Every structure is written in structure tokens, then in C-alpha cells.
Amino acid sequence: MHPTFTGNLNFGEMNGVKVVNKVQAALEHLNADDAYLNLTLRLFAPPDEFDNTYARWRDGRRLLVLARQPGTGRTMIAHALLATIREESQRQVNVGALHFGGGETFPIDRLPPAHRNWAYVVEVPPDEEGFTLRSRLFRMTLTQLEAELKRRECWLIFLMSPEQWTACVDETISSLTAEIGNAVPAKIVRKALAVQDPALDVERWLAANEIKALLADQPPAEVLDIVELIRSAAHAAPGQLVALQETEEEADHAELADGGDRWFARRVQTVVEARRNWRKQLLSWHRHRERTSLQRSFLLAAAALPSAPGAYVYALANKLEGKLSGKQQSDLAALSAPGIIELVDAIEADLADDDTVVFRHDGWDDAALHYFWTDRPFSRQTFLTWLAEAPTDTHRSTFESLTGGQQQELAARIARFAVHWAARQQRPEPLAKLASTWYDSTLLWQVFVAALDEAATQSSTHRYIHSMLLNWVTRRKDLALWRAVAEVCGLEFGRRHTGKALRRLKHVAAIADPEIEQAVQRSVITLWDDTSVRETLFDTVIGWCENPATTSVAYRAFSALAAKTDHDQITPTLLARGDQAGFIPSAADLATGWTVLLSPQGSKEAEQLVLATVHQWLDVALRQHQLQDDVLGLLRNAVNHPEEPGVISPRERLRHYLFTWLEASDGTDITERNNIYLRLSKLFDGDFSRRLTGDDSAGGTDHVA
DSSP: OOOOOOHHHHHHHHHHHHHHHHHHHHTTTTOOHHHHHHHHHHHHOOTHHHHHHHHHHIIOOOEEEEOTTTSSSHHHHHHHHHHHHHHHTTTTEEEEEEOOSSSOOOGGEEEGTOOOOEEEEOOOOOOOOOOOOOOHHHHHHHHHHHHHHHHHTTTEEEEOHHHHHHHHHHHTTTTGGGOOOOOOHHHHHHHHHHHHHSSSOHHOOOSSHHHHHHHTTHHHHHHHHHHHHHHHHTTHHHHHHOOOOOTHHHHHHHHHHTTTTTHHHHHHHHHHHHTTTTTTHHHHHHTTTOOOOOHHHHHHHHHSSSBHHHHHHHHHHHHHHHHHHSSOOOOOTTSOOOOOHHHHHHEEEEEEETSSSEEEEETTHHHHHHHHHOOOOOHHHHHHHHHHGGGGGGOOTTSSOHHHHHHHHHHHHHHHHHHHHHHHHOOHHHHHHHHHHHTOOOOHHHHHHHHHHHHHHHHTHHHHHHHHHHHOOOHHOOOHHHHHHHHHEEEEEEEEOOOHHHHHHHHTTTTOOOOHHHHHHHHHHHHHHHHHGGHHHHHHHHHHHHHHHHHHHHHHHHHHHHOOBTTTTTGGGGGGOSOOOOOOOOOOHHHHHHHHHHHOOOSHHHHHHHHHHHHHHHHHHHHHHHHHHHHHHHHHHHHOOOOTTSOOOOOHHHHHEEEEEHHHHOSHHHHHHHHHHHHHHHHHHHHHHHHHHOTTTTTTTTOOO
């Protein structure tokens, strides 16, 4: 059974899913929103042993592991623990979320060094290709981490799957496990409705046998879906309710609906049918003897374009009808054609005051799309093509040409639908189709990438989107999909999930495409900011430098890192040697990167970038004497290679850059610049002379001094 998407989520109401997303976003910015934390406690239905677990975490252990599957309320439990400790401390304890990082364990230095009296939640990434939690090292880290948390008066909660924890746990750390049971569905309903709809008679709803059956053994996420359906049905107008069938016995409804109240029975049955994806009602709707193909197409168009103006839906439905039937489109200008109002009524919807289409039944739109997908397998590709082309349709025979703003707004709606469909129905096809169709449009591509990045960072959608992105780069040969992955790795997804982003980037590095190469370059800079992946990232970039098939992307990636400066805005980050420097690249690897950078480039812009970077590093050699030997030595080794006849060698190219740097002096430092020029030139000439004579006994090891 596929759960329906409740329309209430679109209207900004304070349901559980939105609260979890809001709280998590604030926690990840280490800027807790107390209003939402308080709302979390009001919505939260504590499972068995929650209070005991909280007391043990607060007073002793400091470190807690919630080993539960996603969708079982683990994020809400963690948020409730953080909200409780903040409330009890009268906001003296700060709360936030830390990223696990790109490694296979969680070292102590992932804790912000200046933090005291903080409580954190950390979600461990699921095991996937290229990442498996290193159980022994992780187990050792937990012991050290707990001691450090006590020293700092801090607390931390790990979220992970039971399988990951089982692979790590032994008797030394088993006490870290949070032995928390499952929340009773009825308690979740009571708490949620007490906040969202306090006037609603929740006990009457919970007493209905059909509602009891729906709630039985459901995880919290599914219970919250049912809560939204109850709210919708409780306030629905009579025309929005399911009609009781004549063949149904009154006694059953009396038992169901508390004394035979047929209105309440209809409300309960409406919830039941919504949970069943309105399958019987949609079947009856499609079977109606007067049902037309245009009405079916209008239903699909309205369902796939939520909140779109009725005129757009009207015109695009007509186009969809033509594509699906293979016949010429109807002349909507003719008075014999059905109008918007007639079609809206035919699909069980109404036209709102702003001329948008609003369905009468909660979840009817999502159910209609799922019905179509199941019922018409041979029409799927046609539908997806129509959907992707909708924002580009500017034919005046259908409606006035879209402005850029209207096109962007319509594209954003379609992208949100595609994301929702992917996450809720576990189907990536609409997103993949948007990628291939919008690839050549700058405006639409930006909308698509933004929607994909948002979905990859929302707690309610990110798990499926992450696996989909990995599938795109490992199992699909599609330039648009590869570029989409490379793009989001340089955005918020890359900042929050650096390890995952790097694993996905590795797969697209060999693609010879300028757009992908530029996206990889941006992503490398984004990932470098996470110190936990620097060593792996740099090793990856050097691997690209050593592989002739990835030279182009290697140039972009290494040039970006070479130009990036440390905190002082002067020293290249690859040369940083301070106390907080962390990973320090080897001289040999730096020379390998510089060899690629000094190779012939295909454009003047690239040449200018290399020139500026060489000047930047030579400036550091000039002003920071402790780094001078390192800079001159690695530049010398970068060009100490046999040269190709007829091609300007990296050595001669570096000579040119060195000379322009010397000439750029304002006169105040000409002596120092000239000394560096002469020293580096002598090293070049010495290496070249030894290669000519076959005497390489020095091996390029002359001291640069």
C-alpha cells in the first residue's frame, strides 16, 4: 500500500513532518529554534523507557546510541531528548546537529573545540558502496568520545541502523544503547491533535474500529499521515465525504460510528479510502460510461501540477490528451469543447478564488497519479515527456507565452512534484526525465538542481534521494544525470554529506564534459571545507592527476585547491602548517598536481588562472621564508620530466610565469624576487643538464638553497 501525500503539508501547518524538518535544519546550523523545540515536546508521544533513558543520558553516560530504522521515529526521539535537556537547563545547554563527516568513524576532533555545555545529534550515514562503518575503530572512538564529552560537559546522540550497531557493539559499549520501545499509535494521535486541532473529539475517532485497524502496528510516520487524514475528514464538507454504499449493513456502521451516526461514519470511511489510495473510487470514476479521454487527461494534469492556475492545467491537459491518444488536439476555443469549470467539476475538484484547482478529497491527486502509473504502463513515458515539456510550452494556440517568472514558477511546481513522487513512491523516473529535458535550459536547470539539492538535505526525503543519486552515477549512462549529481555535490548536499558527495563525485570525474568538470571543481572546493575528508579528497584529486583519462577534471580540481587560501587569506591552504592545519599533503603529491597545472591548457582563461596561481605561490615563497624551500622544491620537481618534441614543456611554461612574476615587482622587493628567480632557474637548468648528459645521480635532490 502506498501512503497518500496529504495536501495539508503544502499549507504550512504545524504537522509532525514539518516540525522535524524545521528543527533539524536549525540544529544543523547550530542555531536551535526554541519555539520549534517546545512544539516538538508538545507533539512528542514518549515511548516506553523514554524517561529512564533520558535520565541515564543526562546524568551519566553522556553518549547515547539510537539504533533504529529510519521512519520509526528515531529523529523525533532525538529531538525530544535535546529539547528536554535544553528546557530543564533553562536554556543553559545549547543543542545542535553535527555531521558524521566523510570518514568511517567519528573522531573527537569532529566536536567543535570551543563548545561547552552542548548536546548534539549525529546521524551515521547508511552503509553503501564505498562506505562501511569501521566497527573496531568506531567502537574504540566511542569510548574516547564519551570521556571527552564528560570533560566538556556535553552530550551526544548517534542515530544509526540496528545492523550497523550490531556490527559494532560488544560488552564494553553495549550500555550506550537506548532501550526505548515504540510509541503507542493512539498516543501519537492524541498528542498531535491536541496541538493541531484541539477542538476535535479525538477519543471518538480512536474508538472507531476502522481507525483502530488503520493505526495498528503503524510506525510514527504513518500514524502522522493518518492524523492528517483525520483532520481533513473531520472538517470536510458533505460533498467531500465518501458516500456509504447501499449494500452496506447499517449495523456495521453503528458499530463503526458510535451509535449509528452516518455523517461520522462517512468521515471515518473517507479516511479509510484515502489510506487505500482511493482505489475503488477512482476505478468507479474511470468506469463511468460518460467519462471522456479529455477528462482523464485533465485529472492527470491537475494532479501533476498542484496549485497551478486553471488555465495552464486546461491547456496542458489538452496537449496531454493529444499525446496520449495520438490524435489532433481539441480546439479549446470552440464553444463545443468542455470548459475549465466543467472539467474541474468532472474530476472531483473545485476552482478556488485564485483560479487554481483544489481537489475535494485529501490525497486524490496523488492517488490519481498512482492509479495511472499502475493502470497504464505503456503510457508512462509519454506522460513523463509531457510533464517535462510543460514549462517550455509557449504555443500561443494554447495560451499566452510564459514570462520567465511564470516559467520558473511552473517548473518549480513540477520539480517539487517529481521530488515528492520519487521520495514517496520510490520512483526516480520523473526526476530523471526532468534532468534530460531541462538540461539545455539555464533557467529550468537551475530550478531542477535547486529542488534536487533541497530534497537531498530534507530529513523527510534525503534517504531515498541519496540512494537515487548513487544509482544515477553508477548504473545510468546519462550526461544530464551525471551533471546533476556533480552539481548538487557542490551545494548544501555536499556541505552536509561530504563523504557521500565525494563517493559520488569519483564516478563522474572521468566524464569529458566541460559543464561536469566545472561542477566537479565547485564541489571539490565545497568538500575541502570539511577537514574529515581532506586527505581522501586530495588523494582522489591526485589520482585524477595521474590518470590520463581524467586530466581535464584534474586540472580544474587541483587548480581550485591550489588557489584556495588559508585563514590569513594569503597562504595557500595546501601549504598551511598551523596548529589547526590537520592534513598536510606530501611534497610528491603537490608536485604531481602542479605537473598537470603546468601542462598546456586549452584556453587563455585557463592560462591566466595558472599564471595567477603561480604568482600567488611565489609571493608566499617571497614573504614567508619558512615555506620558500617547500614552494621552490615542489615547483622544480613538478617540471623535472622528459619533454615532448615540438611542445612547449611545463618547464618552459613555468619559466615564463616566473619571469612575469619577476617583472611584476614594484621595485621595493626586486632584489628578493631576483634571488628567487635565479635560484629556481638554476634548479631547472641543473635538472635539464643532468637529463641531457644522462647523469641523474643527483635525482633532482639538490637543496633549493
